[in-house]
Amino acid sequence: MTAIDQATMRPRAVARGVWRRRIRHAGAEVLPPLALLLAVIALWELAIRLLKVSAFVVPAPSGIAVALVEKWPMLLDASRITAVEIFTGFVLSAVVGVAVALTIVRFERFGRALYPLVVLFQTVPKVALAPIFILWFGYDLAPKVVLIVVIAFFPVAIDMMHGLQSVEPGFIALMRSVGARRSEILLRVQIPYSLPHLMAGLKVAVTLSVIGAIVGEFAGASAGLGYVIQLASNQLDTGLVFAALLAVSILGLAFYYAIELAERLLVPWSSKYDPLHRS
Amino acid sequence: MLSIDPIRAVPTAKTSPAPAHITARSISVDFRHDGIVQRVLSGIDLDVARGSFVSLIGPSGCGKSTLLKVMAGLLTPSEGTVQVGGLAPGEAARRHMIGLVFQEATLLPWKTALENAAFLLTVGGRATPRDVALDRAMAMLRLVKLEAAANKLPSQLSGGMRQRVAIARALALDPEVLLMDEPFGALDAITREEMSRGLLEIWDRTGKTIVLVTHSIDEAVFLSREVHVMATGPARIIETLPVDLPDRRDEETFNLPAFGRAEAHLRHLLIQSHGGDGA
Numbered sequence: 001m002t003a004i005d006q007a008t009m010r011p012r013a014v015a016r017g018v019w020r021r022r023i024r025h026a027g028a029e030v031l032p033p034l035a036l037l038l039a040v041i042a043l044w045e046l047a048i049r050l051l052k053v054s055a056f057v058v059p060a061p062s063g064i065a066v067a068l069v070e071k072w073p074m075l076l077d078a079s080r081i082t083a084v085e086i087f088t089g090f091v092l093s094a095v096v097g098v099a100v101a102l103t104i105v106r107f108e109r110f111g112r113a114l115y116p117l118v119v120l121f122q123t124v125p126k127v128a129l130a131p132i133f134i135l136w137f138g139y140d141l142a143p144k145v146v147l148i149v150v151i152a153f154f155p156v157a158i159d160m161m162h163g164l165q166s167v168e169p170g171f172i173a174l175m176r177s178v179g180a181r182r183s184e185i186l187l188r189v190q191i192p193y194s195l196p197h198l199m200a201g202l203k204v205a206v207t208l209s210v211i212g213a214i215v216g217e218f219a220g221a222s223a224g225l226g227y228v229i230q231l232a233s234n235q236l237d238t239g240l241v242f243a244a245l246l247a248v249s250i251l252g253l254a255f256y257y258a259i260e261l262a263e264r265l266l267v268p269w270s271s272k273y274d275p276l277h278r279s
Numbered sequence: 280m281l282s283i284d285p286i287r288a289v290p291t292a293k294t295s296p297a298p299a300h301i302t303a304r305s306i307s308v309d310f311r312h313d314g315i316v317q318r319v320l321s322g323i324d325l326d327v328a329r330g331s332f333v334s335l336i337g338p339s340g341c342g343k344s345t346l347l348k349v350m351a352g353l354l355t356p357s358e359g360t361v362q363v364g365g366l367a368p369g370e371a372a373r374r375h376m377i378g379l380v381f382q383e384a385t386l387l388p389w390k391t392a393l394e395n396a397a398f399l400l401t402v403g404g405r406a407t408p409r410d411v412a413l414d415r416a417m418a419m420l421r422l423v424k425l426e427a428a429a430n431k432l433p434s435q436l437s438g439g440m441r442q443r444v445a446i447a448r449a450l451a452l453d454p455e456v457l458l459m460d461e462p463f464g465a466l467d468a469i470t471r472e473e474m475s476r477g478l479l480e481i482w483d484r485t486g487k488t489i490v491l492v493t494h495s496i497d498e499a500v501f502l503s504r505e506v507h508v509m510a511t512g513p514a515r516i517i518e519t520l521p522v523d524l525p526d527r528r529d530e531e532t533f534n535l536p537a538f539g540r541a542e543a544h545l546r547h548l549l550i551q552s553h554g555g556d557g558a
Contacts, residue, residue: 171385173353177372178452179403188402192389269389269432 059239064246067239075228079247082213082225085141086255089148090209094202096149097156101194104157105164106186122154130219144216144224151212152205159201163194196270199263206259210252225251299326300488301350301456306359308345319345321513323359329455332482332489334499337509338549343492344460345514350490351379351458364455371456375405378449378487380459384441386433386448392440393429396420396447412451419447422481439470443477450485457489463498471495475502479528496549500524500541501532508545510552518548 041061047053048060055063068075100118104111129150133143167190175185217226225244232240263270308320320342327333335343348354349361352368363371371377386395397416400407407415420426423443433441442462449457462478463471475498482489493499499506500522508518523537532538 168383168385170381170383171387174379174381174385174399175402177352177369177377177379178375178399179373179405181403184402189387192387267389269434 056236056238059242063239064242067237067243068246071240071243075225075243075247078223078225078228078244079251081223082217082248083251085144085148085213085216085224086206086209086251088141089145089212090152090206090255092145093149093152093205093209094156097153097201097205098160098198100153100157101160101164102186104161105190106182118154118157121150126151127215130215133216134220139220139222143220144213147216147219148209148212152208155204155208156198156201159197159204160194163197164190166197167193195267196263199259199267199270202259203256206255207252210248210255214248298329300329300331301325301327301361301363301490303346303350303361304359306346306349306356306361308342308349308354309357318513320349320356321515323514323516325507325516327456327488327490329488330486331505332479332491332503333505333507334491334493334503335507335509336493336496336499336545336549338511338552339494340514341509341511342514343509346509347458347460347490347492350456351377373404375452376455378452378454378457380442380445380449380457380462382461382464384433384438384445386441386444388433391430391432392425392436392444392447393417393420395433395444396451399448400451415453416447416451419450420444422450422484423447423477437470439466439474442466442474446478446481450481450487455488457487459489460492461494462491463495464493471498476529478502496542496545497533500538500545501528506541506545508548508552517552520544 045061048058059067100114104115104118126147130143130147133146137143137146164186171189172185175189213224214226214229217224218230221227225248228244229241229248232238232244303323303325306320306323306325307318310317310319323346325346335346337343345354349356350363350368352363352370352372361368364376366374366376368377386392387398390398393413393416396419397409397412400412400415401409417426417429420429423446425440425443425447428436428440433444436444442465446462463474466474478489479502481487491499491502504522506520506522507516508520509515510517520541522541524532524535524541
């Protein structure tokens with residue numbers, strides 16, 4: 001006799017098999033990069049010990065771990081401050097990017113004037129603006145957020161714009177022919193169509209937001225991971241520099257995967273939908 | 280020159296008493312590219328009787344799709360007038376008197392087959408409540424034999440199924456006229472034949488006036504009661520051929536001598552118009 005699972009009404013062995021397969025599948029995706037990472041760390045440690053490299057130049061992974069543990073409260077505090085900068089800057093970048101895209105697409109004539117200016121602005125090396133923003137907005141959150149926005153709104157605007165314009169012209173003609181209003185076309189067709197594109201733009205924007213926050217802190221700050229990195233390198237505490245770098249990467253990863261999760265929840269159809277094979 | 284009788288008037292008892300459902304008088308369409316004016320349609324006269332099934336056939340670039348767009352109100356002719364049910368095409372479309380089907384299904388990827396079929400009913404000045412629209416759409420999905428796939432996303436449907444959703448979407452408006460621009464052009468041969476038979480059944484049951492643009496001679500003869508042959512340079516209708524076949528059409532229809540004659544005649548006309556174009 002086969003035992004039947006009450007929840008799935010499938011034989012238990014089959015239900016167990018499904019989970020086993022899922023876990024094995026996840027394992028197959030996570031294990032190889034993890035193994036490679038561990039191998040690199042081991043090689044790194046070995047190389048530092050064998051070649052007797054000074055900890056001032058390159059710390060061994062064990063040295064970074066020590067710094068991480070010893071300076072944990074300080075790193076946590078700095079991470080919190082930087083995370084707030086990244087989050088605020090990123091959200092504002094998304095808002096500004098979406099607004100620019102909607103403006104360019106909705107108000108065509110004004111858009112034709114605005115678009116080249118947006119592109120022109122993108123060619124300005126924004127990192128060089130950091131000291132000016134410090135001068136204008138002080139040492140706290142504001143200059144970092146402004147710097148992040150000017151760096152990160154661009155991919156959001158461009159991707160969203162392409163998304164809004166990616167609806168088949170035939171479909172828009174069809175809607176117009178039955179008397180659909182422009183607002184209906186925008187809200188019910190163009191904006192949903194643009195969401196997968198928007199998500200791609202947001203993923204680029206969030207990584208740029210991390211860079212923006214760190215650069216902003218380099219230019220002038222009294223707290224945050226960028227500040228810690230600068231301070232520690234001035235004091236030749238290379239272990240702490242790397243520990244802070246690790247914290248920055250973890251922050252970046254967390255933000256990136258948060259967006260990916262949001263993408264799966266918001267546009268579950270986009271993974272199945274391939275614009276290249278649309279028909 | 281044409282050696283075959285150009286049958287302009289349609290003398291059959293079936294069509295003469297009914298007033299023309301679609302009338303086009305001296306339609307010309309000019310396209311402007313960089314200041315160069317190109318005449319894509321020249322002096323087209325066309326009458327489509329209520330409840331009839333007519334095809335427009337011709338080589339690519341002969342303006343058959345352009346003519347359909349004019350009848351759909353998607354394009355305003357440079358000269359001449361068109362009326363659908365006594366109204367200007369744009370007004371007729373706004374009153375849901377015209378259903379449109381293109382070569383591409385143009386479905387919204389985040390909406391199910393059912394929601395796609397209902398979609399046009401929910402926009403514009405004549406929008407119906409969502410549940411009414413969904414009811415109508417479901418009835419139309421039943422008509423195109425797709426009720427089992429009502430809750431599937433377009434990405435989960437085959438090309439033929441997607442096109443049937445597009446037909447259901449057009450029929451959901453309960454239009455008087457169905458305008459179809461190579462609706463089966465992107466489908467494989469077997470699916471095309473299946474769809475053709477399905478379309479005849481729909482025509483039988485709904486009594487809509489159907490205008491089909493196609494470049495397939497077989498399809499034109501098999502489906503329609505009247506074929507308008509178009510030629511390029513300048514784009515015009517060179518002949519109107521009534522299809523002298525029994526009303527009931529099935530696989531056997533292809534073997535009838537009359538089918539072969541009509542097909543041969545159309546092929547001859549098309550080759551001639553094509554050759555004349557190159558000379």
